Amino acid sequence: KGGLDFLKDDENINSQPFMRWKERFLYSMEAVNRSIAATGEIKGHYMNVTAATMEDMYERAEFAKQIGTVIIMIDLVIGYTAIQTMAIWSRKNDMILHLHRAGNSTYSRQKIHGMNFRVICKWMRMAGVDHIHAGTVVGKLEGDPLMIKGFYDTLLESYLDVNLPQGIFFQQDWASLRKVTPVAS
The missing domain is CATH 3.20.20.110 (Ribulose bisphosphate carboxylase, large subunit, C-terminal domain)
Incomplete structure (x- = not known):
């Protein structure tokens, strides 16, 4: 269970x-x-x-x-x-x-402008939300498996090392900042 x-x-x-x-x-x-x-x-x-x-x-x-x-x-x-x-x-x-994350794709899926959803993950962690739709590797909020893993790590880990395949370009120490539970629906 x-x-x-x-x-x-x-x-x-x-x-x-x-x-x-x-x-x-x-x-x-x-x-x-x-x-x-x-x-x-x-x-x-x-x-x-x-x-x-x-x-x-x-x-x-x-x-x-x-x-x-x-x-x-x-x-x-x-x-x-x-x-x-x-x-x-x-x-x-x-x-x-x-x-x-309603509305997110209007700026996070643009190839020429916009921002990556990872930025939103960081902002929402700092804002204090508990759960967030973080995407899946299939379905409506689908994405590259390594990219999705990078989103989940951004929400859950206390410390991030550089991981270019997951789109993590610099170290990040979240110290004691609360984690956010990624949700797939």
Whole structure:
């Protein structure tokens, strides 16, 4: 046994007329609780609290906490200040913060301009997120196996040595900075 048995909101869903966030959160937690009762195992659901304002994100996160979830989700497109703010809120409230990399490919997959996803991994580690979609070697977020290994190492290792095949061009000592769990979905 091992791993996590969690579902997540789609990264594009926040609160649309056909699926309001509060009702979605309630239905999701009802399903989680039924699944826990049926299996005796821990289950969960990443509640997407992404919204247009910090006030709306706080409201959604507070509601998610009140109904018993242990993890909330935000999208990369909310911006770095909002990401770090939600990371601080999550720490203070004993919640796990999952970051979906929605929007990342608009600048990380460009051959002429943009930046590598490894930079985002470093920023998100410094910002304080707990989980991040870090890609896989197959599927929608696929990439070169060595490159993906470099992303995972950037998120998980306390110290990185130069590893050119993995795209790590200089040493990095993360000291005691928290690790980030890479997630594949």
